[in-house]
Amino acid sequence: MSKYDVIIIGAGIAGLYAAMNLPKSKKVLVLCKDIPWECNTFYAQGGIVTALDEADIALHVNDTIEAGAHHNLKKIVQILSETSLKTTADIISKGMQFDTDAKGNLLYTKEAAHSVARIVHAGGDATGRYLHHFMMTQNHHLLEQNALVYDLLIQDGRCYGVKATINYQPTTIYADTVIIASGGVGSLYEYNTNSRTVSADIQGICVEKGIALKDMEFMQFHPTVFIKTPYARKLLLTEALRGEGAYVVNEAGERFLFEYDERGELASRDIVSRGIFDYKRRTKQEVYLDFSMFKPKWFHERFPNITRTFASVGYNFPKDRVPISPAFHYANGGIACNSHGVVPGITGLYVIGEAARTGVHGANRLASNSLLEGMVFAKRAVDHILSHETHIAAMPKFDKDYGNILHKENDKEYKHKLRQIMWDEVGIIRTTKGLHHARNCVYDLKNREIGRLLQLRLNTASAIVDAALSRKESLGTHYIEQEEQDI
Numbered sequence: 001m002s003k004y005d006v007i008i009i010g011a012g013i014a015g016l017y018a019a020m021n022l023p024k025s026k027k028v029l030v031l032c033k034d035i036p037w038e039c040n041t042f043y044a045q046g047g048i049v050t051a052l053d054e055a056d057i058a059l060h061v062n063d064t065i066e067a068g069a070h071h072n073l074k075k076i077v078q079i080l081s082e083t084s085l086k087t088t089a090d091i092i093s094k095g096m097q098f099d100t101d102a103k104g105n106l107l108y109t110k111e112a113a114h115s116v117a118r119i120v121h122a123g124g125d126a127t128g129r130y131l132h133h134f135m136m137t138q139n140h141h142l143l144e145q146n147a148l149v150y151d152l153l154i155q156d157g158r159c160y161g162v163k164a165t166i167n168y169q170p171t172t173i174y175a176d177t178v179i180i181a182s183g184g185v186g187s188l189y190e191y192n193t194n195s196r197t198v199s200a201d202i203q204g205i206c207v208e209k210g211i212a213l214k215d216m217e218f219m220q221f222h223p224t225v226f227i228k229t230p231y232a233r234k235l236l237l238t239e240a241l242r243g244e245g246a247y248v249v250n251e252a253g254e255r256f257l258f259e260y261d262e263r264g265e266l267a268s269r270d271i272v273s274r275g276i277f278d279y280k281r282r283t284k285q286e287v288y289l290d291f292s293m294f295k296p297k298w299f300h301e302r303f304p305n306i307t308r309t310f311a312s313v314g315y316n317f318p319k320d321r322v323p324i325s326p327a328f329h330y331a332n333g334g335i336a337c338n339s340h341g342v343v344p345g346i347t348g349l350y351v352i353g354e355a356a357r358t359g360v361h362g363a364n365r366l367a368s369n370s371l372l373e374g375m376v377f378a379k380r381a382v383d384h385i386l387s388h389e390t391h392i393a394a395m396p397k398f399d400k401d402y403g404n405i406l407h408k409e410n411d412k413e414y415k416h417k418l419r420q421i422m423w424d425e426v427g428i429i430r431t432t433k434g435l436h437h438a439r440n441c442v443y444d445l446k447n448r449e450i451g452r453l454l455q456l457r458l459n460t461a462s463a464i465v466d467a468a469l470s471r472k473e474s475l476g477t478h479y480i481e482q483e484e485q486d487i
């Protein structure tokens with residue numbers, strides 16, 4: 001029987017930064033479902049927020065709360081911003097290289113709804129890839145890839161470890177502390193920008209165990225995504241493009257976002273996404289992102305990753321404009337926790353990163369706050385764990401095991417159906433009628449002959465639909481269109 005001091009579920013920025021901060025003397029196991037770089041962190045493009053200096057903290061807090069429709073927990077936003085300077089300095093001192101000018105000064109960019117340029121980036125538009133590589137090289141603990149967690153060992157208000165398949169073998173692993181760092185819920189949506197590993201499994205386990213999820217109605221849709229690819233993960237065009245001056249245009253090349261908000265392309269994500277979605281629906285026109293104002297040399301140096309990726313699907317940037325659509329991007333809601341990542345009511349269980357609902361993002365995340373959140377709250381969770389050490393005296397037995405029924409024959413078809421329902425009815429613009437339809441469909445799928453992993457996805461989908469039905473008024477990313485009989 002294996003037993004660890006700490007198990008970390010997930011090897012994105014949150015999981016790896018927690019691992020980096022746990023001393024070598026601790027017996028730590030990091031688990032990730034697939035290869036380590038198959039995670040949202042790796043795909044992050046634009047950058048990571050840092051307050052520019054002490055004076056910028058109040059402004060950053062204000063921008064975050066404005067974008068979050070004042071649904072944020074101010075105390076938590078304050079922690080995020082105040083800790084940002086120390087956090088960025090920490091990784092730079094350990095060797096993380098952000099882009100700098102010729103004199104070695106950090107280069108800052110601006111993204112939507114930020115008052116000033118305060119986002120640092122790496123490799124031009126490959127921040128996530130650089131950060132992930134850096135953190136992998138810093139990790140001094142055991143990392144098991146191809147390790148899929150399908151249950152948490154919880155009894156009488158204590159977490160004792162996990163059940164996971166490691167290289168397809170069901171295994172029970174005990175630990176004094178479990179940190180959930182398993183990311184968001186992207187695979188629930190037909191069009192999404194997320195890694196295929198991000199599929200809401202652990203949120204689904206929490207629903208099953210009665211652990212609260214919060215703010216699940218606030219799902220964020222990114223406005224500028226190229227969805228015309230056959231792959232599940234759709235190609236993102238970073239917000240930094242609009243920050244640098246790219247336009248959103250209709251077929252005639254005209255900008256139209258000012259009809260929706262005076263900030264045009266630089267309004268917050270929820271407003272731009274809804275604007276594009278509504279414009280396409282209303283006019284039946286294609287909508288494009290236009291970069292023709294940029295000099296090719298500058299563009300290729302600033303956005304090398306996007307230039308390369310889109311060249312492989314036939315686009316010559318910045319000359320060609322590209323058709324765009326909003327797509328699911330980020331879960332503002334998640335597993336409820338306090339400011340140290342402690343999951344209330346369960347000893348030995350923490351949650352960090354996109355899986356967590358810290359209260360930072362409110363009803364809509366400010367661009368590039370999530371990589372920072374992953375690090376700030378991972379460190380706070382580790383500090384809490386190290387100062388509140390608990391050891392399991394006796395290990396209960398957990399006989400119930402789903403390891404051999406993770407998948408069933410028709411799961412693929414049902415998963416596809418679920419993704420469509422979530423996109424159509426629980427997407428950018430919702431109606432009460434549509435949400436009820438989604439609830440019935442999810443209920444129906446739950447009663448089919450399905451595997452454990454689909455069951456978990458459906459649990460999380462139910463939590464999203466129920467939260468959306470409970471909030472009758474629009475707020476942030478949750479937009480309810482009044483049906484005719486209600487007007």
Ligand SMILES: Cc1cc2nc3c(=O)[nH]c(=O)nc-3n(C[C@H](O)[C@H](O)[C@H](O)COP(=O)(O)OP(=O)(O)OC[C@H]3O[C@@H](n4cnc5c(N)ncnc54)[C@H](O)[C@@H]3O)c2cc1C
Nearest residue numbers: 010011012013014040041046047149182183353354368371
């Ligand atoms: C295309 C894209 C661009 C983005 N750009 C930015 C940006 O520029 N700036 C910014 O701040 N944010 C950005 N974001 C958001 C940000 O990248 C994520 O919110 C953040 O990386 C989440 O980190 P995480 O560590 O919580 O989870 P992830 O990085 O998603 O990692 C999740 C980990 O959990 C593992 N896992 C999941 N389920 C299980 C399971 N059942 N068993 C075992 N392991 C499991 C996965 O294998 C993976 O290792 C972007 C997101 C995307 C998708």
